[in-house]
Amino acid sequence: MTADSNTAPPLLFTPISLRGVTAKNRIVVSPMCQYNSVEGGPGDWQMAHLGRLAFGGAGMIFGEETAVEARGRKTYDCAGIWDDRHIPQYSRINDFIRQQGAVPAIQLGHAGRKASCHGATEDWRPLTDDDIKDGFAPWQGLAPSALDQLPRRFTPREMDRDDIRTVLDAWREATRRSMDAGYDVVEVHGAHGYLIHQFLSPISNHRTDGYGGDLEGRMRFALEVAEVTRDAWPSDKPVFFRVSCVDGKGGIWGLEDTIELAKALKQRDIDLVDCSSGGITGDTDMPMVPRIVQFQAGFAERIRREAEIMTIAVGGITTAQEAETILQQGQADLVGVAREFIWNADWAAHCAKELGAPDPYGQMPHEYAYRLRLREKAKDMPINQGGAVTQAAYDRIFGAR
Ligand SMILES: Cc1cc2nc3c(=O)[nH]c(=O)nc-3n(C[C@H](O)[C@H](O)[C@H](O)COP(=O)(O)O)c2cc1C
Incomplete structure (x- = not known):
C-alpha cells in the first residue's frame, strides 16, 4: 500500500498512543541481547547501538533482556538492573533516545535455569570450574523444578516459596528502577525458556504445589510477576508481556494455553502481548515453528482476536509491505x-519512503532530516531532470572546454 494506491497515510506511520505514551510510528526495535554489559550496566556500546537505532526512525526501541537480579543473568556480560547504581547508566541512554523522537522501552527478565553460561558466540557453553581462574565462577540457576534442559554443570535448584517471594520483590524493585531510569514502556520477558516460561510449560514445571499442576497453577507465577510489575509501574505507562506462544520442538505449552494466559493478563491490566515462540524443548510430536516470513504473525492475530488484547507481531518481518x-x-x-x-x-x-508516508525523512532526527529533504529537492532541479543549464553558466562554473 503506497501513497499512490491509497491516499490515507500508511498505518505503520500513523502514531499510536498506549495509555499516556505516544509512539510516532508502529515499528518496534525488538529486544536484542548484546552481551556487552559490565556488572549488569550498559556503556558506550549500548549508547552507540541504541542511539543509532533511534536515528533510524523506529517509534519504540527496546534494549535487551535486563535481569532483575544478578543470578537471573545468563552470562556475566548480560544486562541487569538489580542495583540503583544502574539507574543513571540507563537514563543517559534513554534521554538520548527520547531526544531523537523514539520511545525507550525495557524488557525485564530472569534466566532461571538458563543461567551461568558463556554467550551466544560460544553457543551457550555452560560455565565450569575451569572458568574460575578467569574470574567467571559458575553459579546455580533457579527453576520451578530441579530439571535441566541442556546438560549443565549444575542442576537448577527448585524454588521454594521464599525464593518465589525474593524474585517477585526483585521484579518490583527492577520495575521501580526502570521508571526512575526514564523508560516509558516495561515488558515482562515471559518467553524463550526463561524463568517465567519454565513455570508455564509442563515440560519444565513438575511442581505439585500451587505453582504447578494444571494451567491455573502453572500460570500463577507469570501472573504474579504481571501484578507486581503493573503495581510498581505508573498507571499512565503501558506494560507489555512477551510470551512464547508455543514451546519449542517437542514441547507441550501451546497457543490455546497462551490465549488463556493473555486473557488473564488483560484482567491484570497488562496492555499488550508480544508474540514470540520457542525456548523449551521436549519429546512430544510438537514441531518447531518454521522460520518462514512473518512466522509468528498468526499467533499475534489469534491472541488479539480471542483475548481482545493488543499484540506485537515479530519474527521474519523484513519489508515495509x-x-x-x-x-x-x-x-x-x-x-x-x-x-x-x-x-x-x-x-x-526507509519503510516510510517506500510506503509513501508524508515527509519520510521526518522519521529521522532533524539533523538528518533537513539534509535529506534538501537532497530530495535537488533531484527535482532542472539540471537533474535533463533540463536546461545554459552553456554560459556551465562554462562560468567549470571553465570553458
Ligand atoms: C541478537 C539478538 C538478540 C536477541 N535478544 C533477545 C532478548 O534479549 N529478548 C528477547 O525477548 N528476544 C531476543 N531476541 C529475539 C528478537 O527480539 C526477535 O523476537 C527475533 O529475533 C525475531 O525477530 P526478527 O526475525 O526480526 O529477528 C534476540 C534476537 C537477536 C537477533
Whole structure:
C-alpha cells in the first residue's frame, strides 16, 4: 500500500498512543541481547547501538533482556538492573533516545535455569570450574523444578516459596528502577525458556504445589510477576508481556494455553502481548515453528482476536509491505523487528519512503532530516531532470572546454 494506491497515510506511520505514551510510528526495535554489559550496566556500546537505532526512525526501541537480579543473568556480560547504581547508566541512554523522537522501552527478565553460561558466540557453553581462574565462577540457576534442559554443570535448584517471594520483590524493585531510569514502556520477558516460561510449560514445571499442576497453577507465577510489575509501574505507562506462544520442538505449552494466559493478563491490566515462540524443548510430536516470513504473525492475530488484547507481531518481518499488511489485516497493533535492524539501522525511515508516508525523512532526527529533504529537492532541479543549464553558466562554473 503506497501513497499512490491509497491516499490515507500508511498505518505503520500513523502514531499510536498506549495509555499516556505516544509512539510516532508502529515499528518496534525488538529486544536484542548484546552481551556487552559490565556488572549488569550498559556503556558506550549500548549508547552507540541504541542511539543509532533511534536515528533510524523506529517509534519504540527496546534494549535487551535486563535481569532483575544478578543470578537471573545468563552470562556475566548480560544486562541487569538489580542495583540503583544502574539507574543513571540507563537514563543517559534513554534521554538520548527520547531526544531523537523514539520511545525507550525495557524488557525485564530472569534466566532461571538458563543461567551461568558463556554467550551466544560460544553457543551457550555452560560455565565450569575451569572458568574460575578467569574470574567467571559458575553459579546455580533457579527453576520451578530441579530439571535441566541442556546438560549443565549444575542442576537448577527448585524454588521454594521464599525464593518465589525474593524474585517477585526483585521484579518490583527492577520495575521501580526502570521508571526512575526514564523508560516509558516495561515488558515482562515471559518467553524463550526463561524463568517465567519454565513455570508455564509442563515440560519444565513438575511442581505439585500451587505453582504447578494444571494451567491455573502453572500460570500463577507469570501472573504474579504481571501484578507486581503493573503495581510498581505508573498507571499512565503501558506494560507489555512477551510470551512464547508455543514451546519449542517437542514441547507441550501451546497457543490455546497462551490465549488463556493473555486473557488473564488483560484482567491484570497488562496492555499488550508480544508474540514470540520457542525456548523449551521436549519429546512430544510438537514441531518447531518454521522460520518462514512473518512466522509468528498468526499467533499475534489469534491472541488479539480471542483475548481482545493488543499484540506485537515479530519474527521474519523484513519489508515495509509485510509490516503494513500485518497492521492493515488487524493481526497486530505494533510490528517488532530485530535482525533487519542490525543489517539496516535506518529500516524504519526507509519503510516510510517506500510506503509513501508524508515527509519520510521526518522519521529521522532533524539533523538528518533537513539534509535529506534538501537532497530530495535537488533531484527535482532542472539540471537533474535533463533540463536546461545554459552553456554560459556551465562554462562560468567549470571553465570553458
Ligand atoms: C541478537 C539478538 C538478540 C536477541 N535478544 C533477545 C532478548 O534479549 N529478548 C528477547 O525477548 N528476544 C531476543 N531476541 C529475539 C528478537 O527480539 C526477535 O523476537 C527475533 O529475533 C525475531 O525477530 P526478527 O526475525 O526480526 O529477528 C534476540 C534476537 C537477536 C537477533
